[in-house]
Amino acid sequence: MGVVMLTNWAGNYTYGAAQIHHPRTVEELQETVAGARRIRALGTRHCFNDLADGPDALVALDGLESTPEIDAQARTVTVTGGTRYGTLAQHLHPAGWAVHNLASLPHISVAGAVATGTHGSGDASRNLAGAVAALEIVGPDGALRTVRRGDEDFAGSVVALGALGVVTRVTLDIEPTYDVAQEVHVDLPWPAALEHLDEITGSADSVSLFTDWTGDTIQQVWRKSRVTPSYQQRAELFGATPADGPRHPLPGIDPVNCTAQLGEPGPWHDRLPHFRMDFTPSNGDELQSEFLVPRAHAVQALEAVRSLGDRISPLLQVTEVRTMAGDDLWLSGAQGGPRVGLHFTWRPLQREVTALLPTIEAALAPFDARPHWGKLFADEGRDLARLYPHWDDFRALVARTDPEGVFRNAYLERHVL
Ligand SMILES: Cc1cc2nc3c(=O)[nH]c(=O)nc-3n(C[C@H](O)[C@H](O)[C@H](O)COP(=O)(O)OP(=O)(O)OC[C@H]3O[C@@H](n4cnc5c(N)ncnc54)[C@H](O)[C@@H]3O)c2cc1C
Structure with a gap:
């Protein structure tokens, strides 16, 4: 156990809990939880908000x-x-x-x-x-x-x-x-991206589009393909061309910490993340937000955000657009059907980013955009409930499982419970 003077990975949040426990056995963890009035589990502190925090105590599982x-x-x-x-x-x-x-x-x-x-x-x-x-x-x-x-x-x-x-x-x-090969294409014209979005995101097993919302093109498209006998590198991609060397998602940054590109096959875990495991950033000069919209609204949502490009880009390092299949997990961003994630890696300008988020959320509201739980969002109207069909079921599950509110915190009271 120790006194918490701990920040999250991005350094934009200092945990307020009075104590942090590091149990060495499950039994010790059980005793710690049973003896706590309020306690929250802490992972690797990569959330950008107060989700993991609690008023009294945190418990980290790094000793287990x-x-x-x-x-x-x-x-x-x-x-x-x-x-x-x-x-x-x-x-x-x-x-x-x-x-x-x-x-x-x-x-x-x-x-x-x-x-x-x-x-x-x-x-x-x-x-x-x-x-x-x-x-x-x-x-x-x-x-x-x-x-x-x-x-x-x-x-x-x-x-x-x-x-x-x-x-x-x-x-x-x-x-x-399985093996994966990663290719990067550059300068995808915006009109082609909007017209052929489904073909582009379907052109590999995992596709990410990186844009700063300025100019006429999406700067980079990262495509990760499982290597099968029929795998071939792709030449042209709806007007985008293969990068002539490795790229970092941020233009001008040395790609030395990025996973291998240029179609060179390698194990799944050396290609699916953008960044290498042996590069361990202990903290980051960035903030993040992300909004997940139903696949059917993807193009309209992209157009809505693009219309705010001149307000977004001064605060932005890069946006990443990703896709995901639907699932049935009640509070999952992809519950109920496939979604497209519009992600923002911000410069570390918390005040300015916080001020802009309600504008972005208003632009995305017609498309039922769900904010990523672990990143920065405003939720000014406190109306996340309408986005999740099983909202009341989840609240009932929490009330039944934790009637005394041992695992409650300010974030949950503000946004969920
Ligand atoms: C550089 C960077 C890159 C990222 N990339 C992506 C990305 O590609 N895709 C994406 O979707 N998100 C991404 N994120 C967001 C990140 O994945 C989430 O914030 C995730 O929750 C972080 O996990 P963590 O262990 O650090 O969680 P923490 O911030 O420590 O905790 C998050 C939540 O998990 C709970 N929790 C943690 N451990 C336990 C436990 N043992 N039992 C119960 N609850 C627990 C906490 O109570 C809290 O509610 C990124 C974040 C950073 C900083």
Whole structure:
């Protein structure tokens, strides 16, 4: 246990909790939770807001790290909640296994990523929570329970914002390991992007479009393809041309920390994240926001944001547009059908970004845009409820599971409960 003087990864938020616990066993964790009036689980601190914080105490699972357990017959792996995706990949790949997708950074914890609906990109790829087959959770009284796919509470328990307890173990679906080749195209004309969006995002297993909303072209398109016998590098892409060398998503930045490009095949975990596992940024000079809109509204949503380009670009490092398949997890950004994510990597200008967010959210409101739970958003109207058909079910689940509000915090009271 120690006194918290801790910031999140971006350094824009200082946790207010009075204590942080680092239990070394599950039993110790159970005792800690059972003895707490209010407590919240803390992952790798990559959220950009106060979601993980609590008034009294935090508990981090970094003392519980253990070797991932692969069950080849069930095609699952079980990890402790604090395990980072990069660490998981280093165990899975040599054993001949993989997960279906990864986020842009491999340094985030499995339980923390799953709790907020973290995603990569890919028309056919569900967000990372979509791979969860079971969760082991310490409830408010310190008791351990397991929730499995198919159980009544499962769909509400996976993307759960830390509101149902501390996830000690996560079981994820796995599949045989695979290779991926990554290509970057530059200068995709905006009219072609809007007219052929479906063909572009469907042209590889995972596609990201990077733009700063200025000019007539989308600056970069990153395409990650599983390497099959029929894989071929793509020459032209609706007017965009292959990059003549490796690229960083931000123009002019050295791509040395980016995963290999130029169509060179490599293991899934060395290509699906944009950034290399052995490059470990301990903090970042950036802020992030993201809004997930139903696939059917993607073009209109892009046009709406583009009309704000001259207000957005002075605060922006880059926007990334990604796609994801739908799922049935109650608070997932992709619950109910496929979505397109409009992501903003901001310059570290919290005041200016916070002032602009309501304008962006108003422009996206007609398209039922769901904000990413872990990034900056305004929610000025406090009306997230209308975006999630299972909103009341989730609130009822929280009320039943945690009647005394042990896992409540200011964020949950402001936006959810
Ligand atoms: C550089 C960077 C890149 C990113 N890239 C992506 C991306 O590609 N795609 C994307 O969707 N998001 C992305 N994010 C956002 C990030 O994935 C989410 O914020 C994610 O929740 C971070 O996980 P964490 O472990 O750091 O969580 P934390 O910030 O530590 O916690 C997040 C939430 O998870 C809960 N939690 C953590 N551990 C547990 C546990 N054991 N049991 C129960 N609840 C728990 C916390 O209580 C809190 O509610 C990025 C963030 C950064 C900083």
